[in-house]
Amino acid sequence: MNTPKKRIGVLSLQGGFAKHIQMITNCGATALEIRNPAELKQCDGLILPGGESTTLTKLINRYQFRAPLLEFAKSKPILGTCAGAILLSKHAHDDRVQPLGLIDIDSHRNAYGRQVESFSTTIDITGLSSPFEAIFIRAPQLTLLTNRGEILAQNKGKPVFVRQKNIFALTFHPELTHDSRIHELFLKFLP
Amino acid sequence: MHSLFSKSVKKGTMQLKIGLAEMLKGGVIMDVTNAEQAKIAEKAGAAAVMALERIPSDIRKDGGVSRMSDPKMIAEIQETVSIPVMAKCRIGHIAEAKVLEAMGIDFVDESEVLTPADDKNHVNKEGFAVPFVCGCRNLGEALRRIGEGAAMIRTKGEAGSGNIVEAVRHMRQVQRDMKKLTTLDVHELMAEAKNMGAPYDLVVKVSKTGKLPVPNFAAGGIATPADAALMMELGAEAVFVGSGIFASDNPDIRARAIVEAVTHWNDPKKLLEISTGLGEAMVGLEMSDLSEEDKLQNRGW
Numbered sequence: 259m260n261t262p263k264k265r266i267g268v269l270s271l272q273g274g275f276a277k278h279i280q281m282i283t284n285c286g287a288t289a290l291e292i293r294n295p296a297e298l299k300q301c302d303g304l305i306l307p308g309g310e311s312t313t314l315t316k317l318i319n320r321y322q323f324r325a326p327l328l329e330f331a332k333s334k335p336i337l338g339t340c341a342g343a344i345l346l347s348k349h350a351h352d353d354r355v356q357p358l359g360l361i362d363i364d365s366h367r368n369a370y371g372r373q374v375e376s377f378s379t380t381i382d383i384t385g386l387s388s389p390f391e392a393i394f395i396r397a398p399q400l401t402l403l404t405n406r407g408e409i410l411a412q413n414k415g416k417p418v419f420v421r422q423k424n425i426f427a428l429t430f431h432p433e434l435t436h437d438s439r440i441h442e443l444f445l446k447f448l449p
Numbered sequence: 450m451h452s453l454f455s456k457s458v459k460k461g462t463m464q465l466k467i468g469l470a471e472m473l474k475g476g477v478i479m480d481v482t483n484a485e486q487a488k489i490a491e492k493a494g495a496a497a498v499m500a501l502e503r504i505p506s507d508i509r510k511d512g513g514v515s516r517m518s519d520p521k522m523i524a525e526i527q528e529t530v531s532i533p534v535m536a537k538c539r540i541g542h543i544a545e546a547k548v549l550e551a552m553g554i555d556f557v558d559e560s561e562v563l564t565p566a567d568d569k570n571h572v573n574k575e576g577f578a579v580p581f582v583c584g585c586r587n588l589g590e591a592l593r594r595i596g597e598g599a600a601m602i603r604t605k606g607e608a609g610s611g612n613i614v615e616a617v618r619h620m621r622q623v624q625r626d627m628k629k630l631t632t633l634d635v636h637e638l639m640a641e642a643k644n645m646g647a648p649y650d651l652v653v654k655v656s657k658t659g660k661l662p663v664p665n666f667a668a669g670g671i672a673t674p675a676d677a678a679l680m681m682e683l684g685a686e687a688v689f690v691g692s693g694i695f696a697s698d699n700p701d702i703r704a705r706a707i708v709e710a711v712t713h714w715n716d717p718k719k720l721l722e723i724s725t726g727l728g729e730a731m732v733g734l735e736m737s738d739l740s741e742e743d744k745l746q747n748r749g750w
Contacts, residue, residue, distance in 0.1 A: 261595065269713075271475065271712050272474070272475040272476045272494075272496055272711075272712060273472055273473075273474065273475060273476070273496075274472050274474065275474070275475065276474055276686070277470070277471055280516055293712060293713060293716070295661065306647060307602045308471075308472045309472050309473075309474075309475070309476065309496065310472070310473075310476065310495075310496045310497070310532050310533075312494070312531060312532055313476060313493055313494045313495065313496050313532070314706065316492060316493070316705075316708070317709070317712055318496035320709065330592070340472070341472075354491065354492075354531060367531060368531065371535065371555040372527075372533075372554075372555055373465075373469050373553075373554075373555040373556065373579065373580065374460070374461065374550065374553055374578045374579055375460070376460065376465045376468070376469065377458050377459060377460045377465070378458070378459045378462065378464065378465060379457065379458045379459070380457075380491075393464065393465065395468045395469050395472060396469065396533065396555070409468070423737075431468060434464065434467075434468045434471060
């Protein structure tokens with residue numbers, strides 16, 4: 259008997275959505291490009307990709323995504339990478355960005371510096387048996403505001419992967435690797 | 450100091466360079482000539498800005514040698530915005546590229562809009578930590594630039610013309626060239642690589658995937674939201690808008706509209722709404738009024 263494929267929306271307003279779609283598809287789930295709030299209804303889970311958080315803020319506001327995203331988060335999981343993690347956070351310390359406040363973390367944009375400071379390194383991730391190649395591109399840094407979130411990975415003592423209930427925030431880009439284990443972890447979390 | 454025993458940290462790799470290009474997809478990179486314009490661009494939703502002293506339509510008007518912008522002006526723009534800042538170096542001008550890298554530019558555009566410094570060679574981009582974007586008119590040119598280490602390709606179009614026809618010609622050519630490669634027999638690929646003047650290994654790669662190994666953006670002549678949507682329809686993954694914004698009547702309104710058009714390029718109703726009431730677009734140039742020497746797209750080897 260075939261169980262219906264899980265349907266993962268990838269917010270496709272701007273940014274690294276294409277690689278997430280590829281990754282989700284490779285994992286055997288259905289990936290949906292989301293450009294209108296009404297399309298969220300078809301999704302079992304959602305990915306907020308990296309990109310520019312200022313641009314994403316603009317488009318989220320302009321196309322009235324805010325309330326539907328907050329509603330979505332009440333019952334379904336969301337994974338945010340890089341700018342996506344900034345959008346999930348409570349504060350971004352920058353009035354050009356209006357985060358959704360879905361996870362008790364603070365985010366600081368471009369915390370490592372400009373592109374020449376972008377880096378990759380291997381990190382250990384709770385729930386994965388071997389290290390993961392983490393790619394940080396003009397990445398933010400996160401600070402936990404409460405103890406409600408669980409740190410799943412850190413780099414040099416700083417959290418880079420935090421989960422709080424159904425919300426996953428990563429400052430690196432698993433979609434840019436050929437390693438699908440984090441996407442699989444997210445898919446497994448789906449009901 | 451980091452411990453000597455810390456895990457290996459890699460910087461300046463192709464993966465990191467292409468990674469930033471991936472993050473710019475579905476976005477608009479806007480030419481800006483000062484901090485004030487950069488602020489307008491960021492506010493409108495630009496995914497990045499290109500800092501340069503004169504927009505291409507003015508470079509065209511003014512004539513003379515066009516060089517890398519004053520680092521002071523670029524630095525002011527870096528201070529003003531939080532989005533990536535790109536800047537242009539002349540074709541083959543290794544030293545300008547090094548200066549831009551030293552100032553922490555996020556992407557260097559080795560650009561035909563500036564006067565070429567080397568009439569035979571481009572910069573070898575592999576040795577740089579900063580990623581490069583280069584223009585192309587066809588697949589051979591694109592693969593030569595990627596062979597040199599470019600992490601992003603943009604079709605050239607005709608910069609500063611406000612006329613989309615050349616951008617369309619170049620994007621269609623690249624797409625057609627890639628499609629052709631996928632239909633060739635493996636025994637034909639070396640001869641085709643020779644015809645195209647492209648590195649053989651990249652020709653083989655494209656023959657298998659039908660896609661460029663780096664993101665493929667469009668530039669040169671985009672003046673309206675519909676122009677941007679057209680380029681997305683033809684396969685561009687993001688757009689550069691040069692003169693089209695700040696040579697128009699309402700730069701902030703037009704900038705916002707082009708950002709929205711790149712997101713909703715495939716939604717005609719939204720595109721209609723986005724395209725309405727923007728004021729005058731920049732005055733465009735008829736291609737037949739440009740002599741071959743006046744065409745910026747012919748720069749690059």
